[in-house]
Amino acid sequence: GAGVSQSPSNKVTEKGKDVELRCDPISGHTALYWYRQSLGQGLEFLIYFQGNSAPDKSGLPSDRFSAERTGGSVSTLTIQRTQQEDSAVYLCASSSRDSSYEQYFGPGTRLTVT
Amino acid sequence: GNSVTQMEGPVTLSEEAFLTINCTYTATGYPSLFWYVQYPGEGLQLLLKATKADDKGSNKGFEATYRKETTSFHLEKGSVQVSDSAVYFCALLMDTGRRALTFGSGTRLQVQP
Numbered sequence: 049g050a051g052v053s054q055s056p057s058n059k060v061t062e063k064g065k066d067v068e069l070r071c072d073p074i075s076g077h078t079a080l081y082w083y084r085q086s087l088g089q090g091l092e093f094l095i096y097f098q099g100n101s102a103p104d105k106s107g108l109p110s111d112r113f114s115a116e117r118t119g120g121s122v123s124t125l126t127i128q129r130t131q132q133e134d135s136a137v138y139l140c141a142s143s144s145r146d147s148s149y150e151q152y153f154g155p156g157t158r159l160t161v162t
Numbered sequence: 163g164n165s166v167t168q169m170e171g172p173v174t175l176s177e178e179a180f181l182t183i184n185c186t187y188t189a190t191g192y193p194s195l196f197w198y199v200q201y202p203g204e205g206l207q208l209l210l211k212a213t214k215a216d217d218k219g220s221n222k223g224f225e226a227t228y229r230k231e232t233t234s235f236h237l238e239k240g241s242v243q244v245s246d247s248a249v250y251f252c253a254l255l256m257d258t259g260r261r262a263l264t265f266g267s268g269t270r271l272q273v274q275p
Contacts, residue, residue: 104260104262
């Protein structure tokens, strides 16, 4: 079946602009995660959605970052007033209880802030 | 907090050499442990996992044993191939609280023919 998909695959933006990154999880997966992969910080957790529960936002690096998940499926990660240090690959993953919460990753969105 | 420590890379080996990538963890409780692999230009893929002490995960000739007494989950392969060249990430997942993976810094493996 279809895996996790993310769009766009690449995004170049100017410092100070807002960006939106999209994630389509595997159908039926109740949990959705955003991670960031950058040269200096490795792979970092950003935010976690589980069903209808309030999201765990404890990994978001600043209040410029926000995410939402509509209808328990698609998620959007928004970065406001982008900075050069936001340049990274943003990864989305999804999981379900049926798969023992094994996380399946999307291909990522490479964000470059100029 | 929880953390994962991996050996620094890059690791450069000749084809058919034996591979070990060390991974140790710190966690309050009993995590599940994973190895993920990222091939050049591709996304993260689960390579193998172990959910409790003494379990051995295995896949594609790779193995790792969950050692609670040494808090380790070292990745091994008896004979590497050029196609194994990739970045390998060790990770842990707690079964309570935040169900997000905590990753090590990754180890780049380069296999030369």
